[in-house]
Amino acid sequence: MELILAIFIGLLYASGVYLILRRSIVKVILGVFVLSNATNLIIFLSGGIKRSGAGFIPAGAEKVDPATISDPLPQALILTAIVIGLGIAAYILALKYRYFEITETHDLDQLSKTDQK
Template sequence: MELIIAIFIGLLYACGVYLLLRRSIVKLILGVFVLSNATNLIIFLSGGIQRSGISFIGEQAEKASLESMTDPLPQALVLTAIVISLGISAYILALKYKYFEKTGTHDLDQLSKTDQK
């Protein structure tokens, strides 16, 4: 299962880098979104995949073993990263709106043509 998720993360990174290298501002923004999701998955995968693992020990500490516990730190980091990526997404979309309003184009190749007007 972890191998399949690792391959999927690699595909997401490849798609994200491909989108970042395109000459459209919209594709660049989508590439940033895909890369942030791939990074969230790799952080989540670093905690390990276990079924029915507990994240914390309550009152029954003597019954819980350390092998059955899952690490809650990657889950907390992913939640934090999701909130941060949501804020960055809103900021990037606002910049894209202003960029289109000023230049009238989404294509970065046509940006040099707008300077000549």
């Protein structure tokens, strides 16, 4: 399972990098989302993939066998990363809207005038 997930993450990274190198801003944005999800999956993988219960200690239990519950920390980290991703997604879509309003195109080269002066 780990191996399949690792290969999948690799594929996601590859497609993310490919998308981010395109000239169309829509594809660049999609590339950012793909890369962000690939990174979230890396954290997910770091907790280990195993079949076990939710990361809660039952009420009143003094001791818990670590094999029976999953590691809750990577889940918390991913949740944080997803929330950050949500904020960035909202921002980047608004930016895209504004971009289209000004240039009326998806082509990123339309703005490349500030660098040469």
